[in-house]
Amino acid sequence: MKKTSTRLADGRELIYYDTRDDAVHDAVDRRPLDPMSSVSEIRHDVLLGDSVAIASHRQARTYHPPADECPLCPTRDGHLTEIPDDHYEVAVFENRFPSLSGEHGRCEVVVFTDHHDTSFAGLSPERARLVLDAWTDRTRELSRLPGVEQVYCFENRGEEIGVTLGHPHGQIYGYPFATPRTELMLRSLERHSEATGGRNLFDDVVEREREDGSRIVLEGEHWTAFVPYAAHWPYEVHLYPRRRVPDLLGLDEEARAEFPAVYLELLRRFDRIFDEGGTPPGFAGGTPTGPEAGGEPPTPYISGWHQAPFSSPLRREFALHLELFTIRRTKGKLKFLAGSESGMSVFINDVPPEAAAARLREVATP
Amino acid sequence: MKKTSTRLADGRELIYYDTRDDAVHDAVDRRPLDPMSSVSEIRHDVLLGDSVAIASHRQARTYHPPADECPLCPTRDGHLTEIPDDHYEVAVFENRFPSLSGEHGRCEVVVFTDHHDTSFAGLSPERARLVLDAWTDRTRELSRLPGVEQVYCFENRGEEIGVTLGHPHGQIYGYPFATPRTELMLRSLERHSEATGGRNLFDDVVEREREDGSRIVLEGEHWTAFVPYAAHWPYEVHLYPRRRVPDLLGLDEEARAEFPAVYLELLRRFDRIFDEGGTPPGFAGGTPTGPEAGGEPPTPYISGWHQAPFSSPLRREFALHLELFTIRRTKGKLKFLAGSESGMSVFINDVPPEAAAARLREVATP
Numbered sequence: 001m002k003k004t005s006t007r008l009a010d011g012r013e014l015i016y017y018d019t020r021d022d023a024v025h026d027a028v029d030r031r032p033l034d035p036m037s038s039v040s041e042i043r044h045d046v047l048l049g050d051s052v053a054i055a056s057h058r059q060a061r062t063y064h065p066p067a068d069e070c071p072l073c074p075t076r077d078g079h080l081t082e083i084p085d086d087h088y089e090v091a092v093f094e095n096r097f098p099s100l101s102g103e104h105g106r107c108e109v110v111v112f113t114d115h116h117d118t119s120f121a122g123l124s125p126e127r128a129r130l131v132l133d134a135w136t137d138r139t140r141e142l143s144r145l146p147g148v149e150q151v152y153c154f155e156n157r158g159e160e161i162g163v164t165l166g167h168p169h170g171q172i173y174g175y176p177f178a179t180p181r182t183e184l185m186l187r188s189l190e191r192h193s194e195a196t197g198g199r200n201l202f203d204d205v206v207e208r209e210r211e212d213g214s215r216i217v218l219e220g221e222h223w224t225a226f227v228p229y230a231a232h233w234p235y236e237v238h239l240y241p242r243r244r245v246p247d248l249l250g251l252d253e254e255a256r257a258e259f260p261a262v263y264l265e266l267l268r269r270f271d272r273i274f275d276e277g278g279t280p281p282g283f284a285g286g287t288p289t290g291p292e293a294g295g296e297p298p299t300p301y302i303s304g305w306h307q308a309p310f311s312s313p314l315r316r317e318f319a320l321h322l323e324l325f326t327i328r329r330t331k332g333k334l335k336f337l338a339g340s341e342s343g344m345s346v347f348i349n350d351v352p353p354e355a356a357a358a359r360l361r362e363v364a365t366p
Numbered sequence: 367m368k369k370t371s372t373r374l375a376d377g378r379e380l381i382y383y384d385t386r387d388d389a390v391h392d393a394v395d396r397r398p399l400d401p402m403s404s405v406s407e408i409r410h411d412v413l414l415g416d417s418v419a420i421a422s423h424r425q426a427r428t429y430h431p432p433a434d435e436c437p438l439c440p441t442r443d444g445h446l447t448e449i450p451d452d453h454y455e456v457a458v459f460e461n462r463f464p465s466l467s468g469e470h471g472r473c474e475v476v477v478f479t480d481h482h483d484t485s486f487a488g489l490s491p492e493r494a495r496l497v498l499d500a501w502t503d504r505t506r507e508l509s510r511l512p513g514v515e516q517v518y519c520f521e522n523r524g525e526e527i528g529v530t531l532g533h534p535h536g537q538i539y540g541y542p543f544a545t546p547r548t549e550l551m552l553r554s555l556e557r558h559s560e561a562t563g564g565r566n567l568f569d570d571v572v573e574r575e576r577e578d579g580s581r582i583v584l585e586g587e588h589w590t591a592f593v594p595y596a597a598h599w600p601y602e603v604h605l606y607p608r609r610r611v612p613d614l615l616g617l618d619e620e621a622r623a624e625f626p627a628v629y630l631e632l633l634r635r636f637d638r639i640f641d642e643g644g645t646p647p648g649f650a651g652g653t654p655t656g657p658e659a660g661g662e663p664p665t666p667y668i669s670g671w672h673q674a675p676f677s678s679p680l681r682r683e684f685a686l687h688l689e690l691f692t693i694r695r696t697k698g699k700l701k702f703l704a705g706s707e708s709g710m711s712v713f714i715n716d717v718p719p720e721a722a723a724a725r726l727r728e729v730a731t732p
Contacts, residue, residue: 043595043596045594045595045598046554046558046571046595047551047567047568047571047594049550049554050550050596050711050713051596051712052598052712052713053713053714054715054719055714055715055716056716056717056718056721099706099714152709152710154705156704156705161702162700162701171705173705173706173710173712175712179710179712180711180712181710181711184413185413185414187415188413188414188415192412201413202413228413229412230417230420231418232411232418302709304709323709325708336527337703337708338522338527338528338529338668339520339521339522339537339539339670340465340518340539342691342703343518343547343668343689344518344541344545344546344547344548344670345416345545345546345547346416346417346418346419346539346545346546347419348418348419348421348465349418349420349421350422351422352422353420
C-alpha cells in the first residue's frame with residue numbers, strides 16, 4: 001500500500017491510498033476555498049451523562065447534489081471536486097463540515113472508489129482489502145492526535161438513513177472521549193470479569209453464539225458473523241475476528257486476507273434480504289435498480305467498527321468487531337426510532353433474531 | 367371526570383374518559399375478533415446492559431389505512447372501529463399489537479378526540495385537561511399491575527417519525543423495568559446529591575436555566591419550558607412543573623389547571639418553527655395544509671412524560687417533566703440517527719440550543 005498525503009485549498013489534509021507502489025498523485029486543488037472555520041462545540045448533558053456535539057455550520061453542507069456535481073468524484077473535465085486527481089483508488093480527507101474538530105476530535109471522509117455508480121458490495125476483494133488497510137492506517141494516525149480518544153470507522157448507506165451523497169463513501173470519527181455505547185460495553189466487561197473470576201465477556205458471547213448456532217450467519221476461518229441474541233434492529237449482524245484484538249491495528253495478516261470475502265458476502269446478503277425473487281434490488285451490472293428505476297431501493301444500512309478507546313484501562317480486554325444493521329423492517333417499511341427508542345432508549349424489534357439469521361443464511365451467494 | 371370501562375370483542379380493555387358525569391357509553395364491539403395472542407418477549411443484551419422487546423406479531427399491524435377505514439374514529443354507519451361508540455371525548459384501550467404485554471408490561475392507545483382531521487395542538491383547553499387527567503389515571507391504574515415498573519405517556523406525531531395512523535392519538539407504555547434513559551438520570555441524580563451534600567440535580571438544572579434565561583422558551587406561573595443546554599435534537603423543549611413531583615399523580619390542581627395553556631402554546635409554536643410567513647403549516651381551521659395541500663407537512667414531533675419508576679429508592683427525588691422534540695432540522699430536512707447516533711450513541715446537533723430557544727420565543731402566539 002502506498003500513501004500520498006497532500007493538502008486541499010483550504011488546508012485540509014487529503015490522503016490517497018493505492019495498491020501500487022508507483023502510483024503518483026500530484027494534482028493540485030484549484031478551487032477558491034475559504035479557510036475552514038470550524039465552530040463545533042462539545043456540551044455535557046448533566047442528566048444523561050453524555051456529550052453532544054453542537055455543530056451549527058453543518059446546516060450549509062452539501063445536500064443531494066446532482067450526480068454531475070458530486071464532490072467525491074475525481075476532478076475531470078473542469079468539474080472541480082474534493083479530490084483534485086482525475087483517478088484514485090481510495091481517498092481520505094478531512095470533512096469540510098465536521099461535527100468534531102480541533103481539540104474536540106476529527107471527522108474524515110473515506111471514498112471507496114472513483115466510480116460513482118456502485119456500492120461497497122460492488123467493490124473487488126482487492127479494493128475492500130485496501131479500504132481495510134486505509135481504516136487501519138487512519139486509526140493509527142488519529143491515535144496520535146491529542147484530541148482523539150476513540151476512532152470509529154463507519155458507513156451510512158441509503159437515502160432512508162439520511163445519506164445525501166450517493167457516491168460510495170464512509171466516514172471516520174475521532175471522538176475526544178470514549179462513546180456512551182462503548183462505555184456500556186466496558187462496564188459490562190468489567191462486571192462479567194468480576195462475576196466469573198476473570199472471564200472475558202466478548203469471548204463468552206461469541207462462544208455462546210457458536211455453540212448455539214441458531215443465530216450464526218456465516219463463519220470464515222478467521223471471522224464469525226451472527227445476529228446478536230438481543231438484536232436491537234430488524235436485521236443486525238455482528239462480525240468478530242476469531243482471535244480477539246482491541247482494534248484494527250491488532251488484526252493479523254490471515255484475518256486481513258479473509259476479511260474482504262466475508263464482509264462483501266455479508267453486504268451482498270443484506271441487499272437480498274427484501275428481494276422476493278425477480279430483479280434483485282441494488283446494483284445490477286453497475287446500474288442502479290433502485291427508486292430511479294422504479295424498484296425497491298438497495299437496503300439502507302449502517303456499518304461500523306467498534307474499537308477500544310486508547311486510554312481505557314480495559315483496552316486489552318476489548319474485542320474489535322463490526323456491527324452492521326438495517327433500519328428496513330420489511331419491504332417498503334422502515335423501523336423508526338420513535339417514542340420508546342428515542343424517548344426512553346428502549347428498543348422494540350419486530351423481527352426475531354433467529355428469523356433474521358435464517359433469512360441471512362437463506363440469501364447466501366450460491 | 368367520568369370513567370366508563372368496557373371490553374372489546376377480543377377481551378381487551380377500553381376506557382372512555384368524559385368531562386360530563388352523565389355521559390353514557392354502552393355500545394358493544396360487534397367485530398368478529400380472534401382472542402389476542404401476544405408473543406412479545408424481553409431479551410437482555412449482556413454487552414449493552416439494556417433490554418429489547420421482541421414483538422414479531424406487530425409486523426401485521428395496521429399501516430396507513432385510508433381515512434374512511436381509520437380504526438380510531440368512532441363506530442358510525444356500519445364502519446366498525448376499535449371504539450364501538452359513535453362519539454367520545456377521550457378513549458384509552460389496550461393495543462392489539464402490543465410491544466409489551468402480560469408479565470412484560472402493557473401498551474395502551476390514547477385517542478385524544480373523535481375528530482379525525484385535527485391534532486393535539488387543535489384541541490380545546492378543556493380537552494387537553496381531560497387528556498392530562500386520563501394520563502394521570504392510567505399512571506395510577508398501571509402502577510397496580512405487577513408487570514409494570516415505569517409508565518411512559520407519549521405521542522408520536524407525523525409520518526416522518528413513522529406514525530401510520532393520522533387520527534390524533536398517543537400511547538402509554540407500562541415498562542416492566544426502569545428504562546435505560548431514566549436509569550442514567552437516576553445515576554446522575556445520586557452522584558450530584560453525593561457531590562453537593564444533598565442538592566437535587568433536577569432543581570439545580572431548572573434553576574440554572576431560569577437564571578441564565580437564554581434557553582427559556584416560556585414560563586407560566588406553575589411551569590417552566592426551556593431548551594436544554596446540551597439539547598440532542600434540533601428543536602427540543604423540556605417542560606417542568608415549578609413544584610417538583612415524581613409523577614403525574616403528584617401534580618396539584620394549580621399546575622393541572624395551567625397545563626393546557628402552556629402545552630398547547632408549545633405545540634402551536636412547534637408547528638410554526640419552519641414557517642417562513644404566508645400559509646402556516648399544519649392545520650388551519652381544521653383543514654390540513656400539509657402534504658396533501660402541497661405545503662410543508664406539520665412539524666413531526668415526539669412528546670413524552672418522564673416519570674419516576676415505582677420502586678426506585680430515588681423515586682421521591684425524581685422530577686416529573688415532559689420532553690418534546692422534533693426530528694426536523696430545517697425546512698424539508700430531517701435529522702437522521704445515523705452512524706454516530708445509532709452506532710455510538712453520540713448525538714450531533716446542528717442547531718445551537720440558544721438559537722432554537724430564540725426561534726421558539728419568536729413564534730409565540732401574539
